[in-house]
């Protein structure tokens with residue numbers, strides 16, 4: 497969801513007492529200043545109403561914000577310290593995805609596909625109170641895989657709304673099993689009640705991405721995560737050149 501209000505770019509306000517915060521994406525410094533290879537790009541994906549925006553806002557501001565409008569996909573930027581190094585973190589909020597009637601395909605806007613392509617790491621969110629939102633995760637992950645068919649996909653699975661235990665529809669062990677089948681870690685969190693859980697989850701993914709990109713001292717692998725396989729050598733062309741070299745050698749031998 498998008499946060500309510502239309503404040504001037506670069507501002508963050510709270511209307512005191514009402515709990516109705518106004519917030520826009522806040523680049524803490526111009527995106528152009530971002531140091532290549534020290535930018536961690538994360539996208540938050542999931543079904544409708546699972547708390548994607550609430551989680552991002554909780555992570556960035558330590559606050560829970562209750563009033564939202566439909567999400568148009570905001571990009572948030574922030575500096576974080578990872579492995580002792582200052583890194584530019586960008587978090588992309590997204591509109592919701594939904595299962596198609598056959599429950600295997602996804603309704604997924606083009607804007608989301610672009611975000612998936614752009615990102616280095618993925619926060620897949622469902623609500624523990626909504627089994628349908630849980631069922632979207634596997635097809636959603638497959639969708640990410642289709643966009644990044646090769647290589648490592650840093651991912652975490654977040655079961656949000658853990659404060660609503662009485663309404664739980666997805667047991668924690670189902671979340672854990674699913675996360676490990678995707679090669680990620682499962683976190684249960686409540687954007688409403690708790691900052692620590694949300695912080696731990698996001699930071700875990702940031703670290704994973706940062707290390708995958710090369711970390712502090714490692715070889716920089718930006719793009720390496722998503723690099724298309726190098727083209728295999730063109731054998732026809734190689735043979736043609738080989739014949740050419742051979743025939744020129746034969747010619748020079750016969751002319752001696």
Ligand SMILES: Nc1nc2c(ncn2[C@@H]2O[C@H](COP(=O)(O)OP(=O)(O)OP(=O)(O)O)[C@@H](O)[C@H]2O)c(=O)[nH]1
Pocket residue numbers: 497498542543544545546547548549550551561562563564565566567590591592656657658659660685686687688689
């Ligand atoms: N109880 C509870 N409610 C939450 C929590 N997180 C979000 N909500 C509420 O759930 C609703 C949806 O939250 P959003 O953050 O807008 O969810 P979203 O996934 O961005 O929604 P879409 O825009 O539909 O994609 C809002 O009413 C939030 O106040 C949580 O941890 N616990």
